[in-house]
Amino acid sequence: MLYLGLISALFLLRFALAGKSELGKQVYFIVLMGLFLFSAFRYQVGCDWYGYYYQYLSALELDWSSIMAKRELIWWVILGWIQDKGLPYPIANVTSSAVFFLGMHVLARRQPDPLGFLVLLFPILIINMPMSGIRQGAAIGLLCIAFTAFIDKRLGWCAFWVIVASGFHSSALVFMLLLPLVTGRYTRNRLVLAAVIALPGVYFLASGETAEIAKSRYMASKDAAGAIFRLGILGLSALYFFKFAVNKLKRSFPQDYPLANIGSIGMFMALLLLPVSTVIGDRFGYYLIPIQTMMFARLPYLPFHINKALHSVLPYLGLWIVFIVWWQLGTHFQRCYLPYQSWLFGFPGGDPFGF
Secondary structure, three states, rough: OHHHHHHHHHHHHHHHHOOOOOHHHHHHHHHHHHHHHHHEEEEEOOOOOOHHHHHHHHHHOOOOOHHOOOOOOHHHHHHHHHHHHOOOOHHHHHHHHHHHHHHHHHHOOOOOOHHHHHHHHHHHHHHHOOOOOOHHHHHHHHHHHHHHHHHHHHHHHHHHHHHHHHHOOOOHHHHHHHHOOOOOOOOOOHHHHHHHOOHHHHHHHHOOHHHHHHHHOOOOOHHHHHHHHHHHHHHHHHHHHHHHHHHHHHHHHOOOHHHHHOOOOHHHHHOOOOOHHHHHHHHHHHHHHHHHHHHHOOOOOOOOOHHHHHHHHHHHHHHHHHHHHHHOOHHHHHHHHHOOOOOOOOOOOOOOOHH
16 A cells, blocks of 8 residues: 555645645655655565676676676676675665666756656656666666757767666667757658667667566566556557647647657557567667656646646546556566565664675
8 A cells, every 4th residue: 555655645746736836846856855765775675676686796706807898887887886895785776766866857857847747757667667677777867868968959968878878778779769860850861860770779678688587577477468558558648649739749848849759659669569579668668758757747738728637637547547457466566566665764684784
């Protein structure tokens, strides 16, 4: 009940503060810090808790020359530094969560409703990424900074943050496809170039140790349905955007329209990846959730003349229902996230990490 209660409280808080922009911005920082603490200081929570613990242990056996040869260099440098300083494993979770929430804050502060943007991330993205897949979570946070550079048409910074994100998770390189489109001119040649330079990222989506872990987790289990469910939500979000919101967002937020448009096309592409690989589609889809959330959080500010309140509340209601279904039916959730524990309040059975 903890997760459902927290989601319900956050959503109700957002609606209680609707129209109170100054108070909402103050509460936003409190919620941001609270969600960071909830994510960063969890203890034995998340499907990848022990997987990353083994990476932490393996970093102890590596010298710096071996670390520098690793694919996700920044991540392994962080693990090497943590081991070098004699710090315990949970510090890796704190570090990755800090990177994730920093990136979310950079994108959230560009929204007319930063609190709405933040709370809409919680039911799926925050629980699945910085609370489990922490390397990709950090990469998603850094990509959010790249998204803001894309909105500002700053080609160099967009490329820089995509490359930094790939230092945590190589698959982030798929978003190099944004670079030829920064100017907003979507010619055939630019689209072809975008597809070509995204190929390394597509390769890393389908390769490596993390992909093998994901395949073993999803492909032969009921949890494959979870990936299909998440990608289905992305596909429906894109369909909604093109059916109801595309022209309204283009008129009301022209600077953000190109990213929303490209992101929505990407949501359809992620759905089309299902017959090829549930794993690739799911991993790619997580990168698109901040764009999906940006679109959702702006619905109250679009000029809907009919059922405006319904359009505004629909993302909250939809995600609330989605979470209940996942919580009740998903073996993945029951196995990985219950019970929730935090080492801020001490360790059950003693301290295994030598704090």
